[in-house]
Amino acid sequence: MGALLLGLTGCATTPADRVKVPRAVIGESRAEKNQTGLSDLAIQAIGLVGVPYKWGGNTPAGGFDCSGLVVYVAYRAKGLKLPRTVVEMSRFGQEVDVDQRLPGDLIFFNTTGHPFSHVGIYVGKNRFVHAPTEGGTVRVESLLSSYWAPRLTMIRRLPTGPL
Template sequence: MALAGCASRPARPVASGGTGGAVGGTSGRRTPPTPAPATQAPLDLDPAAREASVAQAMLLVNTPYRYGGNTPEGGFDCSGLVAYVFHVVAAPATRRLPRSTAQWAAASVPVDDAALQRGDLVFFNTTGAAFSHMGIYVGQSQFVHAPSTGGTVRKDSVDSRYFGARYMGARRVFAA
């Protein structure tokens, strides 16, 4: 499976290997210490919106993928899906939400896999860049994302062979 979407440039091979745990301990998914760009303060969204974000993401399953897309009518790329979901359920009145995967990483705080909760963001290296793909964690090692051209928004396992090998970590946008 080649994911050429979201922060897409032409796909480059991703180095395999690494160590670390997995959500639920079911794969060799690594948890590398990859820091996000520290360019803005964390969003600290209202934790009450956590379950609403999961529900909204699930409602968008089967919406077509579109590079640069950020609406149900026009389709979504991965960061457009996340931006739309959080705009609908938790948009802060005085602050713009991030748009790119790197911006989302910079506006969130790292979460240990053992503390991963529904509504947290999961990040992957699908193009040779640490934060080139993302989705919303919905529990039980599953996440919702907009994968690539020709696809639709769908739910996949963080621990799948493809995503487990490219997993870069989880991050949180909700206040503690």
């Protein structure tokens, strides 16, 4: 039960201890420069911009928290059934280097003093979609911002088809 609460409460973006990122996020990734178009995950995520934040939420009608948004988008775009918490998601798929990130990859952050306390979906050009915190809406933000860049902890690529 404690792990479930930790995963669900991890979507709030509050001041926190920072985890050192192995490499800085600067410019487009090498992999992204060779890709054309957006992934289905990125397209689905962008389509949900403006939906209200709701703790524990996992639908456009009811609102989203960060992990609920990712679960919803992964299922709609790829038929993937992801774990519901950020911590469990951090073990799903394959970890990729920051310079190999592609639209559709999951972006993990430390926003509460825990390495995997927030998640979003990378949509290209150093931007990601996420459900930030109570009172906010699903939005696009820059990985290069002074808030997000030092909090980036990991990037993971999801499998290509349903499991």
